[in-house]
Amino acid sequence: MDWAVIVVLNVMFQPSLSVLFTVEAERTVYESKFGEDVVMGCRFQPKLSNPHDADLKVTWHWFTSTLVRDVYRMENWKENSAFQDPDYLGRVMLLTDELRDGWSKLKISRLRINDSGTYQCLVQTGEGADYKTTTLSVVAPYKSVTKHIEKAAGGDELLLSCQSEGYPESPVMWQDGQLKTLNPNTTAVTPPQQLVKVTSQIRVRSSAKNNYTCIFTKDGSSATFQIPDEIPVPQKKNDALIVVLSIGVIMVAIIVAMLFYRRQKGCRGHSTRKLLVDGRGKSVSVAACLAKNKGNDEEITIFNECCMEEHLGAFLKDHYSNFPLSTEVRPHCEAFAAEELPHRLQTNEGQPVSLQALLPEAGEVVFLEGPPGSGKTTANILVSSWTEGPTHAVSKLLNLSTVRFLFTVDCSRVKGDLFQEIKMQHSLMQKTGDELRTLLTSEALLVLDGYREGNNFFDESVRNFLMEREGCRVLVTSCPGQCPILNDTVVTGRTLQIQNKVGRS
Incomplete structure (x- = not known):
């Protein structure tokens, strides 16, 4: 690691200066939210004697025991992105105005989950070199909880489900109306570098009147089921329902007949808005409103609004050609x-x-x-x-x-x-x-x-x-x-x- 070698050499060959020159982290731990921004800083002493010290070098790294990522480099007041890790491209900047006051402050925008980890701030001036580390934790609150209820297969049981996304993974606690804790079945899916999707389920009796609440304990987000008020009402086959369905079928048939009549009339009317497709769309039959322009040998396919659903592709092509x-x-x-x-x-x-x-x-x-x-x-x-x-x-x-x-x-x-x-x-x-x-x-x-x-x-x-x-x-x-x-x-x-x-x- 080049940055480590530089620090060691400065300590070996400039012992008197190294003692005088120090870097201190502003905070040991930073916590910020997914998609937001964070500013991390380290303070160096003594401050720059010359505001444009040609020997000034500032480097920020992210590292683990086996991996180092170059986050930001500035050498002689010029940004050097030749070694920058692609994950940080376009998302980091050094607040250069703070350097005159002895601060190396790094801003990371649009935070991602994999930005979490340990960062090292290395500062070199004509007075010496030193570095300190700080830790960044990126979290994503479990803001909204989606709930679902369905009949369990067999018996009178219900399957209650709660689902939410966040980071890191959150346990889910269930309680009934008497604050009795229940044992859920909770699963978590973690795509690479993305939010964790947590799903938690319990089975309850549909015949028991009670309230059930799921709580994502990481952030306290929750959802409550009101049983039996929220139980899906099954359709019952009885004479009244058959009569209603019969009337509905008759009404639908009448409406379809009226729409068909209006469609046929609309295709012939001169007041209908016409959409012309000159061979770039698909050909259609007479039933799909095919017509001929008698004043021209070229056959023109005419679409009106009632034909749009059936021939959306031709409509879009005509839209783009306009x-x-x-x-x-x-x-x-x-x-x-x-x-x-x-x-x-x-x-x-x-x-x-x-x-x-x-x-x-x-x-x-x-x-x-x-x-x-x-x-x-x-x-x-x-x-x-x-x-x-x-x-x-x-x-x-x-x-x-x-x-x-x-x-x-x-x-x-x-x-x-x-x-x-x-x-x-x-x-x-x-x-x-x-x-x-x-x-x-x-x-x-x-x-x-x-x-x-x-x-x-x-x-x-x-x-x-x-x-x-x-x-x-x-x-x-x-x-x-x-x-x-x-x-x-x-x-x-x-x-x-x-x-x-x-x-x-």
């Missing part, structure tokens, strides 16, 4: 897609990959990091390639035929949550959040363009969707270091990079 790239931008995008991007795209380890790597597998998240503007250009290439199909310039390099629905979200102008933005940016206000969740399957590609953490409402909705998604393919474009919490949230994912310059042999 916002074509300008004549100045389009040649640049096509040239970038065909000539530059295939040579600049690589894995996080620097290995080149093909353009097809931009398409995530079902249920996978791909993070695409690059210089400003490259993500937007790549998103435009994906949209135009999917919209135009085999006629696009990169269709031989990037096959999007397996994508039925493509949703892009411009993250630079979001105001609502994820599903509100999808509806607003794609003119799908008649869709509900549940309907959009149903559409976001393995046949859909969701592109979060220009993602940057900071909008807590939108960020939380994205993280919740990624944790509960099933087969949806997700591509996130951003500049390096702008979505660290999202990176920690995703379990099934990989990172691609767009180089600043093209390196060709």
Whole structure:
């Protein structure tokens, strides 16, 4: 370890100065919350005699008995990031104004679970060198508790469940209405460098009137079940229910008939808003509102709002085609897609990959990091390639035929949550959040363009969707270091990079 050798040499060859020069930790232990910031400091004496001492060197390390990570280095008042561990890239800074007063203060932003551990502050000046250690503990409170109740198989028992996420792992205590402690079955799932998901369950009798409370003892978060008030009411098959169901079936049949009549009438009406797809969408039958423009030999498929659900893919392609790239931008995008991007795209380890790597597998998240503007250009290439199909310039390099629905979200102008933005940016206000969740399957590609953490409402909705998604393919474009919490949230994912310059042999 270079830093240890430096300290030893200073002690050996400058004994008189080493005695005079000391470093003291501001605190021995720091505790901060996941996703927040922390400032750790150490004080050195004597202070700098020259505010711009050319011999000043400040180094912070994170270490264990077997591993050392370079967190921050400053040599001769210049930051040196050549040896910085990638985990801290873009998240650490030294408060240089404090150096004049004899303080080496390090700020770490957007804290992660694996930031916890022992840190060493090493300061070297013309007066000598010394170091001290301090410990950082990153915690995540168990804020919200989700409860669930269901009938246990057989008998009159109920299965009560409480679930929450936090760090470190929290025990769960159960009590009934008389404060009697119960024995739960508690399990914990700990993905690498992520929050711990704790689930705790008990079995109780459904015939006994009582209250049951689960308590996550780490932070005191809790949830209470009111039994029997919260027991799911089973459906009983009786004559009254049969009559109600029969009436319901008749009403549904009448409504369906009316909707069908209005659909047929709407397809013929001149006042209906028309969506024209000129061969880029899928062809449809007469029953799906096919019509001909008698003033033109070209057959035009006409969609109205009542056909949108059945032909959403064609609607989206028409939506994107209504916002074509300008004549100045389009040649640049096509040239970038065909000539530059295939040579600049690589894995996080620097290995080149093909353009097809931009398409995530079902249920996978791909993070695409690059210089400003490259993500937007790549998103435009994906949209135009999917919209135009085999006629696009990169269709031989990037096959999007397996994508039925493509949703892009411009993250630079979001105001609502994820599903509100999808509806607003794609003119799908008649869709509900549940309907959009149903559409976001393995046949859909969701592109979060220009993602940057900071909008807590939108960020939380994205993280919740990624944790509960099933087969949806997700591509996130951003500049390096702008979505660290999202990176920690995703379990099934990989990172691609767009180089600043093209390196060709």
